Amino acid sequence: MxxxxxxxxxxxxxxxxxxxxxxxxxxxxxxxxxxxxxxxxxxxxxxxxxxxxxxxxxxxxxxxxxxxxxxxxxxxxxxxxxxxxxxxxxxxxxxxxxxxxxxxxxxxxxxxxxxxxxxxxxxxxxxxxxxxxxxxxxxxxxxxxxxxxxxxxxxxxxxxxxxxxxxxxxxxxxxxxxxxxxxxxxxxxxxxxxxxxxxxxxxxxxxxxxxxxxxxxxxxxxxxxxxxxxxxxxxxxxxxxxxxxxxxxxxxxxLRTAGVRMRAHEAQALALARWLAQRPEVERVLHPALPSCPGHEFWRRDFAGASGLFSIVLKRDIPKPAVDAMLDGMELFGIGASWGGFESLILPGHPERLRSARPWQDGAVVRLHAGLEDQGDLIADLERGFARLNAAR
Ligand SMILES: Cc1ncc(COP(=O)(O)O)c(C=O)c1O
Structure with missing residues (x-):
């Protein structure tokens, strides 16, 4: 060929x-x-x-x-x-x-x-x-x-x-x-x-x-x-x-199905990211396709799309036990390393433990991988997660 x-x-x-x-x-x-x-x-x-x-x-x-x-x-x-x-x-x-x-x-x-x-x-x-x-x-x-x-x-x-x-x-x-x-x-x-x-x-x-x-x-x-x-x-x-x-x-x-899968992950992640951006507990959404992400202008210039992985930054006054309570009870978002599979995942990130050139001074980072499940089911899972977070605050 x-x-x-x-x-x-x-x-x-x-x-x-x-x-x-x-x-x-x-x-x-x-x-x-x-x-x-x-x-x-x-x-x-x-x-x-x-x-x-x-x-x-x-x-x-x-x-x-x-x-x-x-x-x-x-x-x-x-x-x-x-x-x-x-x-x-x-x-x-x-x-x-x-x-x-x-x-x-x-x-x-x-x-x-x-x-x-x-x-x-x-x-x-x-x-x-x-x-x-x-x-x-x-x-x-x-x-x-x-x-x-x-x-x-x-x-x-x-x-x-x-x-x-x-x-x-x-x-x-x-x-x-x-x-x-x-x-x-x-x-x-x-x-x-x-x-x-x-x-x-x-x-x-x-x-x-x-x-x-x-x-x-x-x-x-x-x-x-x-x-x-x-x-x-x-x-x-x-x-x-x-x-x-x-x-x-x-x-x-x-590889043969990566094209259709990636476009589905892209649509799912964007929908979740936009929903999360409206939540009062969320300070910022770090998704390259959204203007709130540092370097978004380079994504617009150089990329043909976005995959399914992004993070949210929670409000600074939310303590770790409340974040853990949210993640621990998730039904559809699994807690685990890696990403890119068909399933949704959620993971605490810890940039504050690693960064040296630009120390991390914001709130807690939670990384999400948007899988291929039903969107309404995923949002309901996140909604219940925020309820647990707020109850533990
Ligand atoms: C950006 C990035 N690069 C490299 C790796 C390492 O890949 P692997 O887990 O296949 O060793 C990972 C794993 O999570 C990753 O997120």
């Missing part, structure tokens, strides 16, 4: 498929493999030299892995994609691919918590220093760049607080200094934002979220431009990274 001329929904449906090579079977089959047999030593050696393009050894990918990687690369407009066993593994490998001892990296203050820990803790042990910047800094990022800055890491919108970043302005500053840009695009992938088209070097997606879409498998993927592919691919191999073929299959199957 000539992917460049096709629209996103067509790519989601067709990319990475080859029924003609599989007896007409619509979905690529699951190939389980460690050993791959070669007819001669010469064939083995040729395959090893070409290991990222052909099936050579299970750890470097089976036909199922390659089908998933090809599909995501086509959908995101990348040169190649690399599958990982989790989104976190994808984040860490992408960071490691670009640094050596003595280097410096820049990450947004709103970065996913475990990535903050990896950069500020693990990388530090190997002599790489991390600075956390205000996610809304824009072109001001130039002032934080040093001689040894190697990576400008972005995550837009940010975890829990949803600041939308000015990606073109940040990329321009990094390019002027030859600094690599990486972005965690999990929130909007695979439908609503294509950062490689704006010059980002590599895009990281936790496929665990909307790509798998059913809360039953963990996967990550890094989508690379041509210049960054070899580095990330080699780093993934050196780390012994391997994405299981069953999970690649589930992720590829999820």
């Amino acid at each position: 000539r992917s460049k001329s096709k629209k996103p929904d067509t790519l989601l449906t067709h990319a990475g498929r080859s029924p003609e090579a599989n007896f007409g079977v619509v979905n690529p089959p699951v190939y389980h493999a460690s050993t791959i047999l070669h007819p001669t030593v010469a064939a083995l050696e040729a395959a090893q030299k070409n290991r990222y393009n052909q099936v050579t050894y299970g750890r470097w990918g089976t036909p199922t892995t390659f089908a998933f990687e090809d599909a995501v690369a086509a959908v995101q407009g990348g040169y190649r994609a690399i599958a990982f066993c989790s989104g976190a593994a994808a984040c860490y490998a992408a960071l490691l691919a670009f640094v050596e001892q003595g280097d410096h990296v820049l990450l947004p203050d709103s970065v996913y918590g475990p990535v903050r820990g990896f950069a500020g803790g693990f990388l530090r042990r190997f002599g790489v220093e991390a600075t956390f910047y205000d996610p809304l800094i824009g072109a001001g990022i130039a002032d934080l760049m040093r001689e040894r800055t190697r990576i400008l890491y972005l995550e837009s919108p940010g975890s829990h607080t949803f600041e939308v970043q000015d990606v073109p302005a940040l990329v321009a500053c990094a390019k002027a200094r030859g600094i690599a840009t990486l972005i965690d695009n999990t929130w909007a992938a695979p439908l609503f934002f294509k950062p490689l088209a704006l010059g980002v070097d590599a895009e990281i997606i936790s496929a665990t979220k909307y790509i798998v879409g059913h809360s039953d498998a963990m996967m990550g993927v890094v989508v690379c431009g041509e210049a960054s592919f070899a580095r990330v691919r080699e780093t993934a191999s050196l780390l012994g990274n391997h994405a299981a073929p069953d999970d690649c299959y589930l992720a590829l199957r999820g």
Whole structure:
């Protein structure tokens, strides 16, 4: 298929498929493999030299892995994609691919918590220093760049607080200094934002979220431009990274319906966010598609839609036990990590425990994932939650 001329929904449906090579079977089959047999030593050696393009050894990918990687690369407009066993593994490998001892990296203050820990803790042990910047800094990022800055890491919108970043302005500053840009695009992938088209070097997606879409498998993927592919691919191999073929299959199957699911999550989240914005207990709604969200203007400019994850900030005088009372009794909103599945979720966020560039001084943050349930049922569940909150105040 000539992917460049096709629209996103067509790519989601067709990319990475080859029924003609599989007896007409619509979905690529699951190939389980460690050993791959070669007819001669010469064939083995040729395959090893070409290991990222052909099936050579299970750890470097089976036909199922390659089908998933090809599909995501086509959908995101990348040169190649690399599958990982989790989104976190994808984040860490992408960071490691670009640094050596003595280097410096820049990450947004709103970065996913475990990535903050990896950069500020693990990388530090190997002599790489991390600075956390205000996610809304824009072109001001130039002032934080040093001689040894190697990576400008972005995550837009940010975890829990949803600041939308000015990606073109940040990329321009990094390019002027030859600094690599990486972005965690999990929130909007695979439908609503294509950062490689704006010059980002590599895009990281936790496929665990909307790509798998059913809360039953963990996967990550890094989508690379041509210049960054070899580095990330080699780093993934050196780390012994391997994405299981069953999970690649589930992720590829999820990708086929991600378009309709994401639009349904979008509509549901917007309806809930607007309803929540009217509640007297809510100080602010942090949803990128609403003007109350920091960086909303960049969402309007750069994104084609919004997914199902957003937060509310509660009034400052609402104490923790009242927030807990609300969350504890929810019937349809589950309390649990991750998001992007078909079900609604609710979780307390704690930016006050992490932020350093812009300390969090507002009220309690509650993150919601809008699932595919009936809207009236979800609102009734939230309404009962607010009643519990007010009774415990
Ligand atoms: C923004 C973001 N990036 C990365 C990850 C890590 O993905 P995984 O849970 O697949 O390791 C998460 C997980 O919640 C996330 O929210």
